[in-house]
Amino acid sequence: MTQVGNAVSEAITRAHHEQWARVVASLTRRFGDLDVAEEAAADAFATAIARWPIDGVPPNPGGWLTTTAHRKAIDRIRREQHRDAKQKGALVLHDDDSTPMHAVDDDRLRLIFTCCHPALAMESRVALTLRMVAGLTVPEIARGxxxxxxxxxxxxxxxxxxxxxxxxxxxxxxxxxxxxRVSGVLAVLFLVFNEGYLASGSDTEPVRSELTSEAIRLTRLARDLLPDDGEVAGLLALMLLTDARRAARVSDSGELVTLADQDRDRWDATLIAEGHRLVRERLQSGVAPGRYQILAAINAVHTSARHVAHTDWSQVVALYDQLVQLDPSPIIVLNRAVAIAELDGPQVALATVDRLAEPLTGYHAYHATRAELLRRLGREADARAAYDRAIELAGNTAEIAYLTRRRDELR
Amino acid sequence: MQYLISVITDSTELADPAEMVTIDAFNDRLVADGHWVFAGGLASPGTATVIDHRGEAPVITDGPFVETKEHMAGFWIITASDLDVALALATDGSKACNRKVEVRPFLGD
Structure with a gap:
């Protein structure tokens, strides 16, 4: 493509990232119909793809897209009305384009809350948010x-x-x-992120950066729209501090690399700095943290250590203690046990882990954690059985490769 | 917009006196706040009769049209501006009658 062509296609991509949710949200408010909004927004972007390379990128791409989309929506509704005269009068047009910018932002927030409504099934909330707010296409979401x-x-x-x-x-x-309701929205965003960070499919890449980047982009948007919500900031920090380790997380041979073994020089220093800044900001607020803020703080401790040996495990355990107070779920207790192993040794940790057998018997990480602890205690036969079970239950290809090697190292 | 709030239960026990008191209070509030359309308790599913007159002659069958573990023991029809308002009312309704409820919108116009 020519340089000009490249510049136009970059402008279209940028406009799609920056404007899609705005356009859909303002159309939804005006026409009161998500279908109309979605289709008209898609029409407007298709028109941009056809026109901008010829006419040039308009000086105000967002305004151009909004105006075009509104016109497309009206055309579409008129066509449908011609088709079905009974629908006449169903349409109430408010021809009021003098909306101030902050109201447009409120529209995007409305859109997010509607898409993440608790009366919708979780999988529907995820799909709808990715389509209506992030602007992913149906085939992209289906692949995801x-x-x-x-x-x-x-x-x-x-x-x-x-x-x-x-x-x-x-x-x-x-x-x-x-x-x-905010925590319902954050659950949707975290689910998208996690599916990207530890992809469950047997024939997908182990890390799906298209999903992690979308999740981060949407969480940044949520942070812009809800700047005073500590949990939104916490989730953003958690995602940044996790995503910062992405390059070091899978080896060249396609194996998952544990936190302890990662090449910390490959961590993304910019993302870590931003994540640390958010965590510090929340600490300084003096407001009691929620679970995402505590998880972010735990990740801040890990990413502060230049070497795993420098990790402040007592701080990690203290944060997990705080988290267990808020959310005493078995998975949190399991993660706390991993830190306990570093602080008090594998024997103490194993005692905690063994108590989680009943609720976590179908969870691969439970068996993987047990396997590592048994291995450290020299109980090789037990460790092997635990690795076998973990491999059976794990979905992520890189994790299976890692667990298989660990098992095969046993005598 | 109207919503049907169905009371779902797996027992044939009727509301006890304490539940009747809270249900009455909830009903009074629905009326006072302009949400009330209609409400009623239903006799047990075993008292139902099914009629099918799609063909030439009507066929009368004893019993509910489908045997289920759970059944509708009663219902409210309310009017509310949107689902959030309906869900908030249903949440209080479930507490008042001490049973599970289902909210379902009527078809719009």
């Missing part, structure tokens, strides 16, 4: 979650259908409902 395109398409239309039929509101929840 390893389902058929048709299935993903149905999932998204079913969710939009429920929003319309049950009248799920396009509104930012009021102060009393806000904390649980």
């Amino acid at each position: 979650f390893l389902v058929q395109e048709a299935t993903m398409g149905q999932r998204i239309s079913r969710a939009k259908g429920k929003i319309k039929a049950a009248r799920i509101p396009y509104r930012v929840p009021d102060a009393t409902d806000l904390p649980p």
Whole structure:
């Protein structure tokens, strides 16, 4: 492609990242219909792809896209009305484009809360958020979650259908409902991130950076829109401090590399600095942290150590203690035990881990953790059995490769 | 917008006196706040009769049209501006009648 062509295609990509959610959100407010908003936004971007290389990139791409999308929406509704005269009058147009910018931002927030509404199934919330807010296409989302395109398409239309039929509101929840609703949004974003960071598919890349980057982009947006929410900042910090280790996390031979064995020179210093800054900001706020902030703080301790031997394990354990107070789930207790092994030795850690057998018997990380502890205690036969079970249950290809090598090192 | 709030239960026990008190209070609030359309308790599924007159002659069958572990023991029909309002009311309704409820929108116009 020519340099000019490149510049145009970059402008289109940038506009898509920056403007998609704005365009969809403002159309949704104006027309009260997610379908109309989504299709008109897609039409507007298709028009940009056709026109901008010829006409040049408009001076205000966002304004151009919004105006074009509004026109496309009106055209589409008129066509449908011609087709079905009964729908006449169903459309209420408010021709008011004098919306101030902060109201547009509120629109994006409304869009996020609608897409992550608790009355929708979790998988629908994820799909709808990626489509309506992140602007991923249905085939992209289907690939991301390893389902058929048709299935993903149905999932998204079913969710939009429920929003319309049950009248799920396009509104930012009021102060009393806000904390649980924000945590519902964060759960969606964290799920997208985790699926990217530890992809579960047997025929996908072990780390799916397209999903982790989308999750980070959406969380940055949530942070812009909810700057005072500590958990939003916490989740963003957690994602940045985790993603910073991405390059060091899978070896050239495709094996997962544990935190202890990672080449810390390959960590992304910029992301770590930003993550640390967010964690410090939350500490200074003096407000009691939620679970994402504590998880971010734990990752801040890890990423502060130039070498694994310098890790402040007592700080890590103290943070896990705080987390267990908030969320005494077996997975948190398991992760705490990993830190306990460093502080108090594998015997103490194993005693804790063995108590989690019942709730975590189907969880690969439980067996992997046990295997490592048994190995350190010299119980090789038991370790082998635990590795076998972990390999059986693990989905991530790099993790399976790592666990298999560890098992085969045993005598 | 109208919503059906169905009361779901797996027992044939009727509401006890304490539950009746909280249900009455909830009903009064629905009326006072303008959400009330209709409500009622239903007799057990075993009292149902099914009629099928799609063909020439009507066919009458004893019993509910489908045997399920859980059944609808009663319902409210409410009017609410959107699902969030309906869900908040249903949350209080479930507490008031001490049973699980399901919220379902009526078809819009």
